Every structure is written in structure tokens, then in C-alpha cells.
Amino acid sequence: MSVQGSHGHSHGKGPQSLRLTKGAKKVLEVLERTDELSSAQDIHSALRNEEDSPPGLTTVYRSLESLVQLGLVQSVDFGDGERRYEMVKPGEHHHHLVCEKCRNSVHLDQCLVQQLEESIQAKYKFEVRGHILEIFGLCEQCQQAMATAGKK
């Protein structure tokens, strides 16, 4: 799968082609310099604050969809009804430790599921194609903050 500039004849049939449109490039730029996870709205606000003619929210959503399909961005679901996005190395992905208090998150350096795929495949005859994994809890700082304060 290759990344190309926008316009020109597309062969795919998706909602939009898998090319980097103008809007998608701007979205990608925002994600490139953010190490936090960003919601569509976050990205939209960021662009409104710096672009003369920023892409609309609709375009941001469409761009994110393309970028995810291109494997440049992953969408992350914390189960709170708001999807978040972040850049990944093309085709890769990673999971997070999310602090329930300060809401910061750190990447896990390796995927815990991938190494299990083989045994799942063998045991359940199930062909693994994807997964969701996010871990919630308390980061070190927040643990300490809670220990000194009157906890929970």
C-alpha cells in the first residue's frame, strides 16, 4: 500500500481514496507534533487556531479514516465514547497504560497480544486479525498523590 498525493484516478471504492488529501496532510501535521492522543475535536480546534482556512470537522473525520486505513495513524478506544488518534510507525500499533486520575497515558513498548496470537490460533482455531487492548489504573505520580492526600 503506497501513500500518494491527492487527486487523480482512484481505484478504491471507499468513502474516500487512500491518498493524502490536503485536509489529511494538515491533520497528519497536527498528530505529528502531538505526543498525546487527540480526538477529532482536538485536532479540529488545533487547526482552527493556526490555519487561515482550516478544514471542517467533517473533513477531519474523513481524513482520520484515510490515515487509519493507510496505517499511518491508529485510533484508540478507551470506552468513553470518544475515539482518539495518534501517529504510529506505518503499519504498527501499540497499547497504552492510561492513568485514571491524571488521564496521561504511556505507550507499551510491545504488543502483548501479538505474541499470543499463535497460541490462540492453535487453541481456538481462530484467525486473529485485530484487537483492542487498553490498561487503566494509576501512574506513579498519582499513586503517591493519593497516598499523601486522603486517598481515593
Place this chain on the structure above:
Amino acid sequence: MSVQGSHGHSHGKGPQSLRLTKGAKKVLEVLERTDELSSAQDIHSALRNEEDSPPGLTTVYRSLESLVQLGLVQSVDFGDGERRYEMVKPGEHHHHLVCEKCRNSVHLDQCLVQQLEESIQAKYKFEVRGHILEIFGLCEQCQQAMATAGKK
């Protein structure tokens, strides 16, 4: 934490107490005899078809919240914007292999994350309190169906 009949003085301050209200009992009954995951709407429809005065959708949602807090039910998020529910052994939980084609799911008999908590705790100084894990792919039957048909 103990499960009690409804009414009487509650000490908690949540949207509703952690007691088994009439509505919650009906919801639980539906989940008890369903081995598939059910959405709130699923449960609501099921009750409408069999009860003379079925609980409203609002009550179903509120009941599910209580049941989850009681540890009798777990909510499962497949990232498709619709939460699903199922009974669990009190206080336990499990994850699923979800077939992307037929949408059936099977339980994993052990939690892959729990056994990693200790190393996560040690490596990241992160206190694990919860997690989301769902695995998507193709079940055996659907793999075969795709092999015979002109595949995906």
C-alpha cells in the same frame, strides 16, 4: 459486597443503590438465559416481548449500571459504539474472540492481562486497576466459508 433485595435504606450515593431492584432482576433474568452478548436495546426488546409491564429503556440502563457495579454483569466494548453486557461469575471477567464475519464470540478461559499485571507494575510503576481487551478475527467456520467462496 453483598447483593440484597430492593428497597430499604441505602448508604451509597450513586444514581441508584447497589441493590437488586425489580427492574434489575428482570434484566438479570434475560442475561441469565442468554449466552450471547446483549445490548441494552436487546434486553429491552426481549422484555417487551414477554413481560406484561416491561421496564423502560431507562430502567434497563440503570439496572445494567447497578449489575455491573455489583460484579454480576460485565460490560463489553467492541469499539463500535454500542455497549454489550453479559453475566459473569461474581467479581470475575473474561475477554472474547469475536468473529468479524458471523459476529459470534467465544470467551477466553483466562485473562491475558491479569498475569501481566505484576510485570507492568514493576516495569512502569503503574497500578493496574482495569483493562479492555477484545480480539477480532475469523472463527473456524468462517475461515472455511471464505476459503471455499471467493474469499474476502
Place this chain on the structure above:
DNA sequence: TTAGTAGTGAAAACGGTTTTCATTTGCTGC
């Protein structure tokens, strides 16, 4: 019976996301 509190339901509100549809943009061939 009488309070008092928890539970309930209908309808409205909410909020993130998707769809619709008319318009703009920028290729491509002529």
C-alpha cells in the same frame, strides 16, 4: 396511615460521529 426514600418511565437533552447534498477544487485530455 403517614412519611420518606428509592425506583420508574416518557420525553428531552446530549455528544460524538456519519450522512446528505450542493459547491469547490484541481486534474486530464483536448
Place this chain on the structure above:
DNA sequence: GCAGCAAATGAAAACCGTTTTCACTACTAA
């Protein structure tokens, strides 16, 4: 350059699962 197109875009509306509001009911304890 210009016509012709298909893709991209944006504003507004639609969607849809979920939550909130608020008036009312039902249970429990005294």
C-alpha cells in the same frame, strides 16, 4: 486555455446509543 470530471470539502441535518430531567409511583419503616 478550456471543457469535462471525479474527488474533496463544508455546513447542516440526521443518527443513535446513552444520560438527564422531572413528575409520579411504590415500597418500607415507624
